[in-house]
Amino acid sequence: MEECLFCSIVNKKVPANIVYEDEQVIAFRDINPQAPVHLLIVPKKHIPTIVDLTSEDKDLIGEIYLVAQKLASQESIAQCGFRIVANCNADAGQAVFHIHFHLLGGRKLGWPPG
Numbered sequence: 001m002e003e004c005l006f007c008s009i010v011n012k013k014v015p016a017n018i019v020y021e022d023e024q025v026i027a028f029r030d031i032n033p034q035a036p037v038h039l040l041i042v043p044k045k046h047i048p049t050i051v052d053l054t055s056e057d058k059d060l061i062g063e064i065y066l067v068a069q070k071l072a073s074q075e076s077i078a079q080c081g082f083r084i085v086a087n088c089n090a091d092a093g094q095a096v097f098h099i100h101f102h103l104l105g106g107r108k109l110g111w112p113p114g
């Protein structure tokens, strides 16, 4: 079976500007940034959508938020503010079917999102 794009980044078959990596999580800069800081925080485990999460993934999702907190500090947006976004399926415009959390900041972010 062909690997998905983010599995290929996890396995270093596709290059990315990686800013963080541990046993369970990888984070890299979005190729098409929507804000001065736009990182993708990605579990190494292939989970297609938020709908596919199970209770087994509880700790993993907690880890994602701790990594987000660390990266927000590293990118100097922890105090001024940032947003974490996870798109799920068609209406949200999910394009890559391996769950990921966008960390956006470095500018005033509009609300509601488009």
Ligand code: 5GP
Pocket (backbone or CB within 6 Å): 005, 016, 017, 028, 029, 030, 031, 032, 033, 040, 086, 087, 093, 094, 095, 096, 097
């Ligand atoms: P989604 O729309 O699924 O929530 O977000 C997918 C994100 O992945 C988009 O923001 C898109 O710019 C980003 N992306 C797509 N292909 C690549 C790639 O090859 N490398 C990186 N770093 N980001 C990508």
Ligand code: ZN
Pocket (backbone or CB within 6 Å): 003, 004, 005, 006, 007, 008, 045, 046, 047, 097, 098
């Ligand atoms: Zn994958």
